[in-house]
């Protein structure tokens with residue numbers, strides 16, 4: 001294939017002079033979304049307006065921002081045309097699509113095929129070379145229907161409130177929190193947000209997302225509310241002062257049997273902002289690539305799955321020391 005794909009602390013496309021989600025600061029990197037494992041203090045970035053804005057909350061300093069709307073063309077060096085497409089992962093999350101005379105390349109970043117209440121619907125543009133995330137790349141990761149997950153979360157909260165216990169939902173502050181707010185607040189339940197979750201949610205509102213009402217987490221008046229807070233391991237101080245409480249984690253890893261124990265929660269709901277195994281396969285079928293490179297999670301296993309189905313596929317590897325040159 002004509003594309004040179006290097007992998008070391010992110011993906012590098014030396015052919016066109018841009019990194020993709022470089023994890024260390026680089027001269028130029030596309031930033032697919034503002035989760036902390038996809039951002040660093042680069043000199044120049046390509047990103048959507050939403051990602052650039054959310055990134056400013058997390059990475060200080062100045063940088064040159066090439067802000068692209070979805071579908072808007074950008075001409076990079078060496079005659080390459082770049083367009084961004086929605087990835088459906090969190091607000092503003094984007095895939096990177098490059099067109100050269102030698103063919104097309106699509107880099108997904110993190111993506112979710114099923115519709116989210118807090119992200120743009122995922123696109124599936126055709127490409128010759130596909131570099132995709134494969135977080136849930138094993139057949140056992142099949143998420144229940146979205147309506148069931150949402151109904152279960154709302155029922156958990158209602159039951160706790162009826163029992164005069166505060167329901168606490170642990171979720172990442174960027175993306176998952178706002179999806180939970182849409183689900184729980186949308187069902188008419190009053191919501192309070194931990195300070196970190198609040199900061200990101202306010203930025204979502206500033207960026208134009210319509211959200212149900214929410215309030216800052218209040219030490220004295222949280223009774224009768226659903227509390228959304230970052231996962232416990234991220235807390236500086238665990239929420240011991242909320243008592244009595246009933247806790248749940250919202251994560252795709254809730255599919256694993258140990259999820260409740262590992263997160264020290266009372267319940268676990270598989271609300272994910274990633275594609276599950278069937279959606280990873282469905283995505284490949286829609287993009288119709290000639291070759292696939294897999295990244296993150298079960299990358300080796302998913303590449304093997306694709307090869308067994310007659311699609312050329314290679315894992316880009318998870319070790320940071322790796323430097324593959326696939327010319």
Ligand SMILES: [Zn+2]
Pocket residue numbers: 033035089110
């Ligand atoms: Zn992410």
